Amino acid sequence: MRLPPFPALTALEAAARHRSYSRAADELFVTHGAVSQQIRKLEDELGVRLFVRQGNTMEPTATGAALASRVAESLATLRAGVDSARRAAIGPIVLSTGAAFATRWLVTRLARVSDETGELDLTVRVEDRVADLSGDGVDVALRFGAGPWSGVESVRLFSERLFPVCSPALLARHPIDKPEDLLTAPLLRHTALPWSAWFRAMGLSAPDLPPSLGFDDTSMMLDAAAQGLGVALARSGLSERDLRDGRLVRPLAGEVDVDTGHHFVWRADNPKLARILRLRDWFVAETATARGAPPSAG
Incomplete structure (x- = not known):
């Protein structure tokens, strides 16, 4: 069954909480008429009265109060989900890499990462293991191997x-x-x-x-x-x-x-994805400029 429009439900919840269309309109940054119209359309769609006027207040009917309570619970759940997503999207990007790559290649470029990507919150985790990126707190791995790997996205930075x-x-x-x-x-x-x-x-x-x-x-x-x-x-x-x-x-x-090489590895469902992709693009560009063979001594 199709749900009523979201603006109508939020107008109902606010009006029931304030016992006023005007105060609901102020909270929702709309006009008194817009709230009144949304509730009238909702009443027409449901076929039931949701408010009655009592003096200077708009009192929800039993049906209106019950529906407003359910909408309030749903809004609270939505807000909690959005807050959780926002918290997940902030905080440091944790990058896992092996010791040799960290000290011989990455450390010489770290000073430019924040300036050229805008990423100010980066934590480098040096470890000789393959981070799984699913529950170990790692967002990005710089892996050495042949690839590809199951469950993750990857792009080859350079072959050895x-x-x-x-x-x-x-x-x-x-x-x-x-x-x-x-x-x-x-x-x-x-x-x-x-x-x-x-x-x-x-x-x-x-x-x-x-x-x-x-x-x-x-x-x-x-x-x-x-x-x-x-x-x-x-x-x-x-x-x-x-x-x-x-x-x-x-x-x-x-x-x-x-056949082996260095890869930039991440998960497509990571909430920090936009930041990760900017970092990925920087690594791809950086390795492209440094891909030429060093000059020979002879």
């Missing part, structure tokens, strides 16, 4: 490339002019980035590497490479700052494209 990096001092001590030169260079190992993939892509058999320093943390491995401890197999997105600052150089131009 793998290439060797080392310190300028190490390169001076151990010239590297061709891929074969790495066979005798001190190589740093990462537990998740085997050198074998790069050697095969360069047309070389994967060597049996001698014992060497190994890491499960990319930032620590790149710092070790910058200290001249060896050559690291770097991911493009995490080494750009060190290459730009000259702490690391690329001794060779050869690189390997991989």
Whole structure:
């Protein structure tokens, strides 16, 4: 069954509460005549009197009072829902990211985020886990992987490339002019980035590497490479700052494209969606400008 128009119901509730069409009109920012007309139309639609005049007041009938009470309850429920939605839409946008991406890529750009997006309330949560975005208080995740992921929206920011990096001092001590030169260079190992993939892509058999320093943390491995401890197999997105600052150089131009990459991930039903989409657009634009390969040292 079709409900009466919402303005008529709100006029009924206000008039019953104030016992006055005039005071109801003041509250609703309409004229006395508009309230009177809405209630008259409601009475015609329902086929029952809702108010009777008693002196200077408009008294609701039993039917009018009962209906006004139900409308008041419904309005209270609506207001609570709207207030809840408003509260959910405010507060910080919580962004989850891994430690390496946070320290090697994101931190160098945080100073510009608020200026260029207008987002003043951003909390960065550095954690080595996959945030589920459904009940853990996280609004946005910067995920590394192949994607896509079930239950969330995502956009790829950039794909990774793998290439060797080392310190300028190490390169001076151990010239590297061709891929074969790495066979005798001190190589740093990462537990998740085997050198074998790069050697095969360069047309070389994967060597049996001698014992060497190994890491499960990319930032620590790149710092070790910058200290001249060896050559690291770097991911493009995490080494750009060190290459730009000259702490690391690329001794060779050869690189390997991989299927994995960095993604901006969010839920479409998040009440902060408008703010999240502005942030997403900034990340997409920012990564588009920085997508070119860093210059080679050779």
